[in-house]
Amino acid sequence: MPIIFPLSNPTSRSECTAEEAQIATNGRAIFASGSPFPDVNFKGMTIVSSQCNNRFIFPGLALGAALGQTKKVTNSMINKAAEALVELLSIEDLEKRATFPDNYPIREVSCHLACRVIEQAILEGTRIGNKVAYERYMEGGAPALKEYIRSKMWNPVYRPLVYLSPGKDQ
Helix, strand or coil: CCEECCCCCCHHHCCCCHHHHHHHCCCCCEEEECCCCCCEEECCEEECCEECCCCCHHHHHHHHHHHHCCCCCCHHHHHHHHHHHHHCCCHHHHHCCCCCCCCCCHHHHHHHHHHHHHHHHHHCCCCCCCHHHHHHHHHHHHHHHHHHHHHHCCCCCCCCCCCCCCCCCC
């Protein structure tokens, strides 16, 4: 199966579109781009067009390295982040030939990858400067570490831009 990853940004500069890739390969291409493209309907089948540039791996990899305070990112940690992403693919994703988990919450993707990155750092003997993260993993494994990671993730809460005095209609 042809694998086509046109990564140039913006969309107008992409080497090809998802539709062009599917037409050129008679619907056989595994396609992921640097810019968003709509899914392609080809001969009655919907083929997912994934976006791979900076969307999945880097946030989870960086979160794991930063929260684990590893001071370095090894090749094994990068590989583990990629493997962790594949763990999240559903049967439906695979049936549509998606290269990434399209219906998985992005914050949970980052949490899962961060957990696997910290786990890999521990397994390869990389120093974990964050003792709490290390202890959570050693005491409760991946579930406890994920709970800790979630507790450290920023949750945006926005205040209203206009002051509404109590009792006024909104």
